[in-house]
Amino acid sequence: MTSRKNFPLRIDPKLYEALERWAADELRSVNAHIEYLLREATRRAGRLPGQKTPEKQREDA
Known part of the structure; x- marks a missing residue:
């Protein structure tokens, strides 16, 4: 299993719902x-x- 970074997240209760x-x-x-x-x-x-940047992706298209 890959390790994951833990951090606290403060979020508006309505958004969480x-x-x-x-x-x-x-x-x-x-x-x-x-x-x-x-x-x-x-x-x-x-x-x-x-990953290519969006600008690079447009240039390559």
């Missing part, structure tokens, strides 16, 4: 869903290690 419902709809835990959303946003922004 919305994430909780969304995570349940996707059959994920809230933690897993937050990680999924962050990974997707990071991927779209071209910020994942080894």
Whole structure:
């Protein structure tokens, strides 16, 4: 199993409730869903290690 970084997250209770419902709809835990959303946003922004930046992707297209 890969190690994971633990850190406290302060979040508005209403936002947490919305994430909780969304995570349940996707059959994920809230933690897993937050990680999924962050990974997707990071991927779209071209910020994942080894990934081309969005500008580079447009130049190559």
